[in-house]
Amino acid sequence: MATSTTMLYGTDSIIEVEIGTLTVDISGSSNKATINLEMIIGEASVFGDKWPQRVMTAKNCTVDCAAWYSSASNEAADFLLDWFSEAAPATRHVEIYINGKTVGNRVLSADWVFNGTTIDLETAATNPIPVTFQLLNAGAVTITPYAT
Amino acid sequence: MTTARYYLILKPLYVEREKRIMEPGEIKDFDPASGAILVERGIVLEIGEREVERRKHKHARVSDPELDKLDYLEV
Numbered sequence: 069m070a071t072s073t074t075m076l077y078g079t080d081s082i083i084e085v086e087i088g089t090l091t092v093d094i095s096g097s098s099n100k101a102t103i104n105l106e107m108i109i110g111e112a113s114v115f116g117d118k119w120p121q122r123v124m125t126a127k128n129c130t131v132d133c134a135a136w137y138s139s140a141s142n143e144a145a146d147f148l149l150d151w152f153s154e155a156a157p158a159t160r161h162v163e164i165y166i167n168g169k170t171v172g173n174r175v176l177s178a179d180w181v182f183n184g185t186t187i188d189l190e191t192a193a194t195n196p197i198p199v200t201f202q203l204l205n206a207g208a209v210t211i212t213p214y215a216t
Numbered sequence: 217m218t219t220a221r222y223y224l225i226l227k228p229l230y231v232e233r234e235k236r237i238m239e240p241g242e243i244k245d246f247d248p249a250s251g252a253i254l255v256e257r258g259i260v261l262e263i264g265e266r267e268v269e270r271r272k273h274k275h276a277r278v279s280d281p282e283l284d285k286l287d288y289l290e291v
Contacts, residue, residue, distance in 0.1 A: 171250040172257050175230045177237070212230045212237050213259050216250060 080168035083133070085147050086161040097143035100134035101164055103176060129178065129209040130202060131164065137187060137197035145199050148185050157182065159206040171215050178209040222268045223251050223260035243268055 082095045106128040113120035135144035151157060159179040166174045185201035225242045238244060243263070246254065254260040 169232070172253045172259070177230065210228065210230075210237055212228045213254070213257065214230050214232070215246060215254060216232045
């Protein structure tokens with residue numbers, strides 16, 4: 069069995085978000101994106117058969133992200149607080165380039181709803197204020213290779 | 217200076233210049249280095265100018281089974 073030579077590390081990943089008409093890179097103020105791909109299973113069992121039938125009925129995707137609280141505009145915290153503060157919050161387009169914009173690497177792309185954020189203020193903390201947030205897909209999610 | 221080559225897209229591919237996902241059957245030029253990476257990963261198939269012209273003429277958007285029928289791909 070050949071050892072893979074194309075394993076990727078996550079350190080150079082990029083998160084781009086939609087702010088108004090702009091596409092803004094918030095990677096410089098964020099440090100984690102956990103992509104959860106879920107297959108939703110429908111199940112039916114019947115009398116006389118111990119084995120249930122299962123079908124993959126739907127798909128779901130959530131992204132759990134972590135960022136640092138910063139005061140500049142168009143950084144992660146500003147993006148989230150603006151989104152939360154909207155009178156009628158709308159979906160936004162977010163793209164995550166898995167290990168950066170390198171040809172052949174994959175990019176996850178979708179419109180998302182914002183499922184909330186936590187901002188942890190603590191007197192004893194020495195690191196910057198951590199911010200976590202979760203995105204839920206609003207419609208289809210694509211995970212495609214990237215090319216220039 | 218590198219010369220662009222033409223590639224038939226086999227799997228959905230996000231193309232930065234297009235700002236969209238290009239679908240299987242579409243044709244795109246990539247620089248040879250980028251194209252080589254995509255070929256290696258089975259995402260695109262390099263095709264020659266004659267094949268590009270033929271597809272433009274037919275307005276073809278092919279599916280995978282049709283690819284098997286092609287017997288004069290120029291590479």
